[in-house]
Amino acid sequence: MSDASINTQAKAAHGDAEFGDYFALLKPRVMSLVVFTAAVGLLAAPGSVHPFVAFCAILFIAVGGGASGALNMWYDADIDRVMARTKKRPIPAGTVSEGEAFAIGIALSGFSVVMLGLAANWVAAALLAFTIFFYVVIYTMWLKRWTPQNIVIGGAAGAFPPMIGWAVVTGGISIESLLMFTLTFMWTPPHFWALCLFMKSDYKDAGVPMLHVTHGRRVTRNHILVYTLLLAVVAIGMAFTGVGGPIYLTTALILNGLFVAGAISIWRRDEEVSEADGYKREKAFFALSLLYLFLHFGAILAEATLAPYGYGGW
């Protein structure tokens, strides 16, 4: 046993995790995406809320997203211990116990939903509660270990925040908020499968039926292309709704042109070619996917911000 493992076990035994260890349970990087997309949904919605209420609503949505991350880490601790990518998470590292993660997840889930209901409205709170339920129960407990389509259906959990932000202002659901949901929902599979192609992950050892493990990399490349084409239809179609406009349309046309070209390039390659250049195209596609979502929501935000000055929208 190494000194490092003795040290981490000692920390866990005494329950002396640092504050940062508890914060890491909330998956801060995922939270940043949640905050951004929820803020865009809130700002693009017709109507307005008090800036302090808007700030609090975004905060509670972020806390709700973090709570579901903590519950995910609690349930998936066995998988996280096996996989190299997740071994350093607080539970496998021994800094936070499974019981603590569960308690924090449950407490923050209840807290965020109730506080969002009190601060904004109960439609937004119900959507947040459903998002937490979907991520923890439907994705983490059920789909993740059962079907290679786990990331497709589970991606819905990450797609709800703009809908919640929209509901904070309007108190309801509309075609625009559903399209913002669909944009993130359709974006998740090609984004994640591209990562799977170049990351030498150990899903097989962990017993997680990811598409590239169960059906092979050729099928994964085909799926990336199909989902990217469907995504392009949704993304460009959004330009002609209430949240779209010339800025969004220009952004969507350029980004979807690049994204479809990237997906075709990945589809035309095989493993030998990819390995030879160190998965250069797959890595570039993954990097573009991050920019893709950020710029699409950025364009929606630009349309909403410029609309009062007569520049945004149609």
Added chain:
Amino acid sequence: MSFREEHELHKRRFGRNLGVALVLVSFIVIVFGLTVVKVTRGDYEPENASIQRGQ
């Protein structure tokens, strides 16, 4: 002269306690701020209050 040796464990606990304290203080500020916003906007006023004021 210090009677108690400062251990790495104490630093860790201090950081955690400080973090919890900041979270609790932030929560108080949020609840207070939300209350001020809701009350000044009249979210919790009875419907007839404005009618009575108008008379």
